[in-house]
Amino acid sequence: MHFTKLTRPTRSARKASGSLSGLxxxxVLLKDNIGTKDKLNTTAGSFALLGSxxxxxxxxxxRLRNAGAIILGKASLSEWASFRSLNAPNGxxxxxxxxxxxxxxxxTPCGSSSGSAISVAANLAVxxxxTETDGSILCPASFNSVVGIKPTVGLTSRDGVIPITPRQDTIxxxxxxxxxxVNVLDAIVGFDYNDQATREASKYIPPGGYKQYLITYGLEGKRIGIVRNPFFTSGSGSLQIQAFENHFKTLRERGAVLIDNLKIANVDxxxxxxxxxxxxxxVAEFKIALNSYLKDLVVSQVRSLTDVIAFNQKYSDLEKLKEFGQEIxxxxxxxxxxxxxESAALLNLARLSRDGFEKLLWDYKLDALVTPGSDVAPVLAIGGFPGINVPAGYDKNGVPFGITFGGLKGSEPKLIEIAYDFEQATKVRKPPTLQPF
Known part of the structure; x- marks a missing residue:
């Protein structure tokens, strides 16, 4: 982790003015692909961008600064948000x-927002x-027993964030x-002239923000779908399966209506x-988006993907190129x-999403789908859909696992009601133990 100078927040200032933001x-720690115009580096974990x-x-x-938050530093990540190598370890x-x-x-801490989840789990930051393109918030949140919110694509601005694909990237x-x-989500959503996707997605932001949905009866009347195959199988381990069966019971007891044994078309x-x-x-979108990002930098030793590849080859020992490669x-x-x-692939992704997850939720009038951890991440990713991970338990070795509630675009209010009520009813999370094995 890389830290900046931290000025102490004044409790008296907070007391003196009732108008101060909750932040x-x-x-706040930032994943090291989120740009800051200060002395902190923004590198995606690569030496190629050191000093940019x-x-x-x-x-x-x-938005965080305007809300009064203090940028504490940058958290480590899976290099280039897991989009350089096929075999580099998560984190x-x-x-x-x-x-x-x-x-x-x-x-595994999972990735690519590994440091962001590790630091919060270990009480290094509140x-x-x-960032998430395909599981990069939900997965580390699950494995580190913390809460992670993957917003609808465009609900939060991606401007100034090292990209993978604007079609799926979200913060x-x-x-x-x-x-x-949710308090942080309230601060970071909204229109940004530098990210036009926020113009359309801003229509989903409710008047009064998201904090109003932190209610303890949020599960009452919610219709929640369960897709057993492939998400809930014996292969996940008996402890986990039993934990989720208990969680389903809790959801029902809190007033949710569970529709079981559903299927997502072409889920495999x-x-x-x-x-x-x-x-x-x-991969095609990445090259276009990254080249645009690099060209926009004020100072940088690399200005294109071609330059980054050449840098890794030149400094192969530094970047562990022989061990992990750069196939992507x-x-x-x-x-x-x-x-x-590429156009055919994009059309296929749109069709898979429309005829799969979207159709399922519309046909059964579902408020959300419940799945283990980040297993549902690709389903949410290709449609730009939101999801919230909440701690759900620990396996026989003490490794955490989470539960994710996913919904259609703009369904954050319902997902927050569900996730908050579930969290308050279960209180699963416990502090980390630092076990070696």
Missing amino acids: HGIP VVPRDAGVVA WSARGGQGKNPYVLSA VSLG GPISRTVSDA VILNFTLSGEAVAS FLSAEATNGIGDK
Whole structure:
């Protein structure tokens, strides 16, 4: 983790003015792909971007500062948000080294927002920001027993954030409680001229914000779907299965209506990064988006994906190129914009989403789908849908696992009601133990 100078928040200032934001004086860590116009670096964990200077604070950072939050520093991540290599470990980056799961040090912290989740779980920060393209908030939140909110794409600005694909990229809060995450969400949503996707998504922001949905009877009357296959199977481990059966019982007791044994059309294809077309579309979009980001930097030793690949080859020991490679970079570099193949992949992704998750929720009038951890991430990713992960339990080795509630675009109010009521009813989370194995 990389820290900046922290001025102490004054309790007297908070007491003296009832008009101060709920984030006034609250320290926030940022995933190291979220740009700050200060002395902090923004590197995506790569030495290639060390010393680069961004043109302005990222849109979400500007909103945090306006809300009175203190930017504490940058949290490590899976390098390039897990989009450089096919075999680098989750939580590893050249600059940050290997992030460790604070519950079981040998367990995966997941990624790519690993440091954002680790730091909050280990009480190094109250809240952090992560980014998600396909599971990068929900997965580390699940494995580190914290709350992670993956907002509807465009609800939070992606301006100033090192991209993968604007079609799926989103920025969201990670914290130990649903209420803390929601307070941060309120601060970072909204229109940003520098990210036009926020113009359309802003229509989903409710008058009065999201805090009003932190209610203890939020599950009452909610229709929640369960897709057993492939999400709830014996292969997940008996402890987990029993835990989720108990959670289903709690959901019912709190007034939710559970619709069981549902199916998402072509879910096996959706969950396959290659078969769905997500791989083809994403590598082409990545090259376009990254080149645009790099060209916009005020100072940088790399100005294109070509330059980054060359940097990794030149400094192969520093970037552990022999161990982990850069296959995804090379695949992206071989693309040439959005051609016939990419267009077909995009159409297929839209069809899979429309005929799968969307149709299921509309047909059964569901408020949300409940799944273990981040298993549903690809389903939510390809449609730009939101999800909230809440701690759900620990396996026989003490490794945490979470429960995720996912919904259609703009369904954050319902998801918050569900997640908050579930959290208050279960209180599953416990502090990390730092077990070696």
